[in-house]
């Protein structure tokens with residue numbers, strides 16, 4: 475869908491947005507406001523959005539943009555076949571707590587599928603990329619390494635990743651059914667990147683998320699060989715199929731977990 479040079483362009487846009495975020499992160503004080511849905515937003519979210527929006531329109535004018543910070547009405551976007559799906563700063567709560575676990579997310583959606591995605595981690599400088607036909611890779615300081623979602627040797631104790639700030643009853647019920655696991659709480663789409671690089675095995679998201687939280691990380695994970703499947707039936711997560719912007723519950727996993735029928739046969743709710 476995208477070629478290597480377009481992916482490099484996308485990476486440059488995500489890094490520019492990350493630099494804008496860091497200019498706010500490094501200040502002593504930044505303003506935190508509440509949006510209409512009572513979720514926090516900072517100057518960093520808005521600056522990052524502006525950088526991404528401006529550059530996507532400049533370098534990829536053929537595709538419209540749907541961003542957490544500029545939602546387009548369903549009447550208009552229901553006609554879209556291809557579009558950018560953007561979360562300019564995923565993990566705003568982690569940004570406010572200054573724990574570094576926040577990301578820039580840009581995904582290309584084609585007929586509902588996340589066909590390409592870039593997830594940039596401003597504090598570490600890690601950039602995770604995934605694209606249909608090209609695979610997935612990680613870039614840090616010009617060093618490129620390819621990503622494989624299956625861990626090199628299957629761990630005795632599976633690593634489950636979960637949200638740091640949004641734990642849900644659905645997740646707690648799910649974990650209560652498992653016996654032996656290590657739980658790693660991580661903010662933002664970083665969880666999907668940890669699966670993509672084989673550092674975690676399972677990410678059950680049994681609670682609401684918005685499209686832009688997940689799409690870029692899904693592309694990174696899927697093109698590294700992992701899966702991101704609806705909890706209510708096992709189909710891959712898709713976008714722009716309905717007016718609502720929230721995802722169904724899902725389970726994301728490294729390739730290894732696909733072999734584990736006990737988990738992935740998943741009793742649905």
Ligand SMILES: Nc1ncnc2c1ncn2[C@@H]1O[C@H](COP(=O)(O)O)[C@@H](OP(=O)(O)O)[C@H]1O
Nearest residue numbers: 563564565566567637640661662682683684687
């Ligand atoms: N009930 C809910 N509905 C929609 N999105 C939710 C949600 N609970 C958490 N999220 C989203 O999950 C993101 C954080 O992910 P995590 O909990 O894995 O760290 C947040 O994104 P933003 O920080 O971009 O607002 C937040 O908006």
Ligand SMILES: [Mg+2]
Nearest residue numbers: 561564565687
């Ligand atoms: Mg988000």
